[in-house]
Amino acid sequence: MEPIRSVTGRLAPLPMNDIDTDQIIPARYLKVTDKHGLGAACFSDWRYAADGSPKPDFVLNMPQYQGAQILIGGHNFGCGSSREHAPWALMGAGFGAVVSTYFADIFRSNSLKNGLLPVIVDEETHKQLISLAQEDPNTQVHIDLEAQTLTLPDGRAVTFPIDGFSKHCLLNGVDQLGYLLSLDDKASAYEGANSARINTHAMMQG
Amino acid sequence: MFEKVWDQHVVAAGAEDMPAVLYIDLHLVHEVTSPQAFTLLRERGLKVRRPDRTLATMDHSTPTTPRGLDGLIPVTDVQARAQLDFLIKNCEDFDVPLYALGTENQGIVHVIGPEQGLTQPGMTIVCGDSHTSTHGAFGALAFGIGTSEVGHVLATQTLLQYKPKTMAVRVNGRLSPGVTAKDIILAVIARIGVGGGTGYVFEYMGEAIRALSMEGRMTICNMSIEGGARAGMVAPDETTFEYIKGRPHAPKGEDWDRAVEHWRRLPTDDGATFDNEVILDANTLPPMITYGTNPGMGMQITDRVPDPDKLGDVSAKMALDKALTYMGLQPNESLLGKPVDVVFIGSCTNSRISDLREAAKIMKGRKVAEGLRVMVVPGSQRVKAQAEAEGLDRVFREAGAEWREAGCSMCIAMNGDQLAPGQYAVSTSNRNFEGRQGKGGRTFLASPLTAAATAIHGVVTDPRTVVGERELA
Ligand code: SF4
16 A cells, blocks of 8 residues: 555535445445446435436536545534445545544444555534635645644634554555465464353354 | 454554554455455455455446346346456466356345354454444444455455444333334434544444344444444344254354353453443334435434524535435425335345335235335345245235345446435435435435335335334234
8 A cells, every 4th residue: 555644635515414434435336346436426315317417506517626535524424334445536636635623433443454544533623614615616625644633724723533453554554454464373373262162163164 | 342352453563653454354345345355466466365265256346137048147237247357267276266146146245254154253254335334233343445445355365444433222111112223323323423423433232132033133233334433233142052053054063062152251341431422212213214325314214304494514414405405395294195116125224024024914815006116126046036935026926026136226326226316215224325326316224114115105104104013022
């Protein structure tokens, strides 16, 4: 994975609460076997009319928000299913970060593994970002992963939380599988020490 | 109990800024969230570490249409076919056991684990599917993971996890006739909201939970994720052991005795503390139904749809406004008597034999309302066979319902089973998100009893008004 240090870009506001993964990427697009090409289907049911034409009033279709790199979602963003297709689709649609007051667990964990930054801000900052994006779509904000800050155009920087391990992996482009593989000895030792218990679970061979 | 199961699976301890490494006892795999993980293994030249702790099935993108003359279930969707073929290839190449489409053990991933006796107390169980929480009904720590993590577990049998907090969900009293496990969990989620459990593992307890069958407990744990919790657990007891005993993969002989001894030590010690608690009274609980576009937008079936104007919080008002517009409902409207187009009885929440028996109890000797489509979709081929042995399929067919092959079906609408735009459905599944059951489709989530009662009348119906209390008890 490529290291990630920061995301700088314009904002697209979608401040509804409880945006679920079925909206981010509807299930009928999940019949794929790779991660690519999901960007066009991101928010498909909100984005396109029945005849497939783009709905002009949906934020991702508005000319002023084209090329935005940071999505502002509402509270509890990404609830619902465990589909990692959700961050893949958001990244495919050009986003490098999502800002919310709160993220659903699995979505957050999936995003961190793919380099999509889930940035949690307080309610006041959230409101301010939404009005900034609505009033001036050219507003840029800067997200610095190392410093864990989001800097508003007026220079005010707010900090956001991220767990140390994920941060380390993102900054250094380390993938988590590599880390787990390096613990092979420990896993073997665990299997040895717990063989009676593990083997109580019937084998599935044949 | 959560602590005990967690502690027993720590391969490497975590710290504040470092997730723990947990050993995974059982990894369930399905066609939709695994392809990219197998590709990763191939790219890196890795093997599946414990194929004997891994089991794959086909359920999400599979059709539930009748078998052809060749006895096979035809898959006409090219993309779905390719996805299923890729799973077959992956299981062959990596030596993973597979319950392929239409074979005797195939079914929804969260139905087959318990049914095979693979799901056991005290285990860690994961699957690339958020409803893995179902397996917590056995006192296992079970939760959904993303596809990257599916790759981690395939390759290492371990997973990185920060330790969650615990919330006690206490359900006191006894359920009245006509009220089920589904109503309990819909009431819990209506109370705490869809994000209320984020960061927690629920432990369900109390008299009403103890009184439930394993299948009822599974229904409840299944929907833990709809309250935001990754996992939900019920302490194992005699009901649990009774359910597991004799199943194909249950321990046998001395192994069984040893296992039960271990399982008996799992329940939470008296006086254990939780980070949070919710209390519900089963005595006064009526059947529940959802009116909105997330599972937290639920109410008692006799209540009226809430009024957005009465909400103080602006974004909550916006969300409810949007939901009611999508659902085509008016504030203060009663759902009872609302005409529906489809009734769906199925999904990993309510497609087990006891769910089908409940639905059949109401539909027996009655007819499905004119013009209504009623789909009954068993959770697995084994459930299907059992139901047919009991004659339940005849009850459904004679009533005018469709009796289908096993799978996720209209729960997820990626397999041909779906609502048309604007259609209303009463559904026993777990999600009423916009478009979940088909683009533009509108879902009311409810219990199998409520679904069956609605099937008879063609309008949303309180099951307690269709049949006498004695029949329901
Ligand atoms: S039945 Fe529905 S919720 Fe359950 S595994 Fe299938 S798609 Fe997911």
